[in-house]
Amino acid sequence: MMRSGIVIVAAVALAVAGTAARAADPRYPDWPCTQAKVPVISLAAVWAGPALDDAETKWKDDAKISALVSKLSARKTPLDEAEKSVKEFLAGSAADKTANAKLLFAGLFDTLNAQRSQVMSGLERVSRKQREAADKIREETLALQALQGATPRDEAKVEALSNDLIWKTRIFEDRHKVVRFVCEVPTTIDQRLFALGRVIQQEME
Template identity: 90%
Template sequence: MTVRILATAVLALAVAGSAARAADPRYPDWPCTQAKVPEISLAAVWAGPALGDAETKWKDDAKVSALVSKLAARKTPLDEAEKSVKEFLAGSASDKAANAKLLFAGLFETLNAQRAQVMIGLERVSRKQRDAADKIRDETLALQALQGATPRDEAKVEALSNELIWKTRIFEDRHKVVRFVCEVPTSIDQRLFALGRVIQQEME
C-alpha cells in the first residue's frame, strides 16, 4: 500500500470519527457510534427496595467488598458471577435483604466507576487521534511538495514516506482498538443489569 493510499485511509477514518461525534455535540470527543450515556441510572438497573445507607456501608463489609471485586471483574464469566451471587445470598437467610442491598450498592458504584474510566480513556484517545490525523494530513502535503520539487531530494522523500507509513499504521491500529473498547461500556451495563436482576430474584 502506498503512502498516499495509507494517508487517504487515515483521513477517511478521521472524517468518519468526526461524523460520529457530530451526532451529539455535547460530547465532541466521543469516538463511538454508540450514544454516550455518562453514567448508569440506578432506576434503569434496580427495581428493588431503596438502597438507603447500603450505598455507603457496603465498603465496611469485607466479605461483600471482596465479592463485589470478583463480580465486577470482566475476567469473571457472567454465569460464574451469577452463581456466586446466589451462593452468597443463600448463605445469609436471616439478613438476606440487607446483604442483597449491600451487594448491589457495591456493584453499582464499582461498575459505574469502571465505566467512567473506560469512557475517559476513549475520549483521551479520540483527541490523540484527531491530532494524529492533522499531522498526517500536513505531512502528506509536505511529501507531495517534496515529490514535485525540482531537483527532487530522494533522501528527504524516503525519510518522510517512511515516517508517514509508521504514523499511519499507528493511527489505524489505535482506531481498531477504539472500536473494540467502544463495546466495553455496553458490556458493563449488561453485566450490572444481569447481576441486579439475579440479586432481586434472590430477595423474593
C-alpha cells in the same frame, strides 16, 4: 515503483486522516464510538428493588461484601460464575438476605459505574490523540506531495518522509482498531450490572 508506492502512501495517509474521530453527538466531541455515550448508568434503569438507603455508602464497611463485589465486577470473572456466586451468597444470608442484597447491589452499582467512567475517559483521551495524529498525517501528506512535485526532486527527503508517514499511518490504524474493540466495553459492563441486579432481585423474592 518507488514513485507509485509513495503516491499510494499519500493517498492512504489522507484517507486515514479523514477518518479521525467525528463526533456522532456534538455534546461529546471526543467520544469516538458509534455507540451513544451514556455518562453514567441510572439506578432506576437497573434496579427495581427496595430503596438502597444507606447501603449506598455502607457496603464498603462490610469486608465480605467488598470482596464479593470485587470478584463479581471483574470482567475476568465469567458472568455465569458471577451469577452463581450471587445466589450462593444470598442463599446463606437467611434473615439478613434483604440487607445483604441491598449492600451487594449498591457495591456493584458503585464499582461498575466507576469502571465505565474510567474506560470512557480513556477512550476520549485516545480520541484526542488520534485527532492530533490525523492532523500531523495530513500536514506530512501535503508536505510529501509538495516534495514529489518539486524540481529538482530530492529523492532522499521524499523517501524519508514517505517512511515516516507509513509508520504514523500504521500506528493510527492500530489505535483505531483498539478503540473499536474497547468501545464495546461500556456496553459489556452495562449488561453485567443489569444481569447481576436481576439475579439479586430474584433471590430477594
